[in-house]
């Protein structure tokens with residue numbers, strides 16, 4: 001049994017190879033006390049680790065009351081280029097994720113589980129495939145598990161886009177007028193949870209709520225897996241106790257502990273200033289800065305970097321990644337990227353652009369079928385706020401040294417025909 005109060009939990013027994021089913025059962029031996037997994041899940045206070053921060057037990061309750069041929073979908077798509085945690089979990093402890101998915105299926109009465117991993121990551125696909133075959137060889141009774149491999153894109157991991165893909169091979173988010181909203185494959189209701197959430201359900205089903213709550217804070221219990229990127233020796237994936245000061249997490253990852261700012265929540269998230277990194281890493285503490293843990297992405301920006309140049313690259317890529325089925329994405333996001341570029345160039349155009357950026361954010365917000373444009377707006381507003389001094393320098397025609405350097409810190413896939421900025 002894994003002891004309470006200790007780490008690692010989700011990565012217990014992990015090596016650079018996936019744990020076999022037999023080894024997994026040795027490492028995660030149940031303590032035999034959990035009689036009712038649903039009650040334990042309710043009492044655990046588990047909040048989904050995919051980014052939306054929705055209580056997992058509420059999703060389960062919603063699906064339990066539905067009729068029809070139900071599905072559990074394990075979201076292992078990892079749409080954010082700065083994230084690696086679900087891939088790491090599926091490559092090291094895939095059976096813990098599958099255990100949790102089976103428990104969720106049993107709680108809602110689902111007859112099939114669909115595990116989704118981007119086909120662009122063949123190593124992870126292979127590890128998950130092997131784990132599913134291992135379980136099938138045991139001939140255990142329970143829901144069938146299928147592996148699906150949609151193409152990777154930022155929006156492909158959005159839960160309604162993923163269900164859309166499973167339903168008819170199109171990775172497009174679905175318009176959902178009110179939330180919560182039941183997604184469906186055919187007429188069958190679907191419960192979507194990301195891989196880390198499923199792995200936590202696997203632990204709660206074994207060791208119970210009290211054990212789970214022995215780490216973390218009262219309002220945000222448990223451990224969380226974070227992807228640390230940016231000003232770090234190499235991108236890392238760590239399991240941390242929720243409530244640990246951010247500075248300690250950066251130190252454990254070998255990252256810059258005197259950064260200019262830290263981006264939390266990924267490219268739809270927001271910046272925490274460098275002088276605020278003693279804040280505990282949990283939703284309750286981060287709420288004071290209007291931030292949350294989100295999908296566990298921590299991107300570190302060093303003092304020598306240009307925040308405006310980094311923001312421009314991210315927004316330009318996010319505009320490219322939209323499904324372009326709604327006006328705010330098709331027209332609004334490229335316009336935000338162009339305005340940020342004008343700010344980078346500075347001068348009179350830049351002054352006009354900075355005023356227009358605020359206006360455009362207001363027009364775009366809340367108008368998309370999914371939250372992709374809202375995430376970009378949040379990121380843009382936060383960037384304007386966090387890098388106000390850099391922006392002033394650019395508008396005065398005196399850009400910082402970071403803007404003129406070729407070194408960039410936020411991980412953004414290269415766009416086709418990508419022309420560099422203005423200082424070539």
Ligand code: SF4
Pocket residue numbers: 155172173174322323324325326327328329330367368369370371372373
């Ligand atoms: S808001 Fe953007 S990403 Fe979302 S559905 Fe519309 S076009 Fe696609």
